[in-house]
């Protein structure tokens with residue numbers, strides 16, 4: 001009998017310890033990758049696969065016969081395929097293609113384009129129930145007009161990601177606008193694995209939500225070196241009991257529900 005009591009006590013203790021641990025696991029990290037780049041398919045996804053971590057990819061209409069099946073496969077593996085418009089209109093595009101200069105856009109044209117990209121994503125992964133969005137070049141205006149509320153009224157994006165620096169750790173969920181969710185647009189000369197991990201540590205200390213915005217990984221542009229990226233993933237994997245790594249959609253569903 002005494003043994004049973006002891007056993008029950010021990011069980012109780014274990015459950016309490018478990019609950020405590022579950023309670024502590026409150027830092028959320030979201031890995032997002034923009035522009036549908038080849039280096040993401042060749043380097044970021046294989047690294048994520050081997051670390052068993054998930055992520056969100058903000059795609060545009062620049063897919064090709066070669067890349068489209070690979071993105072479809074990424075969707076099948078559980079990666080979130082998200083909306084970054086069809087043509088990536090922004091002010092920086094003036095030189096590359098004047099047609100994609102957002103100065104010549106109106107909120108109506110922009111929102112229509114976002115809607116068409118949602119349709120393309122639906123054709124790609126057949127997922128219903130809403131999409132997340134990332135503002136091209138993190139600009140909230142087209143043609144000098146803020147289009148956040150036009151997007152909100154159109155109901156085409158459940159959550160939308162904006163830019164920010166390495167201090168973009170989200171802790172004030174109550175006042176968080178779901179269509180203006182900050183992230184760290186990763187830059188550096190080049191960024192190191194330690195700098196990436198420092199951001200995660202800040203999120204851990206605050207018990208908040210931290211979102212990475214990556215572009216090239218081991219190639220393309222705004223490059224995060226492959227070894228720095230691998231180091232970050234290794235850290236996240238090693239601390240998976242304290243850090244939840246999930247998609248932008250799931251992370252936002254979680255924090256909005258807890259609001």
Ligand SMILES: [Zn+2]
Pocket residue numbers: 034035084088136137
């Ligand atoms: Zn972009």
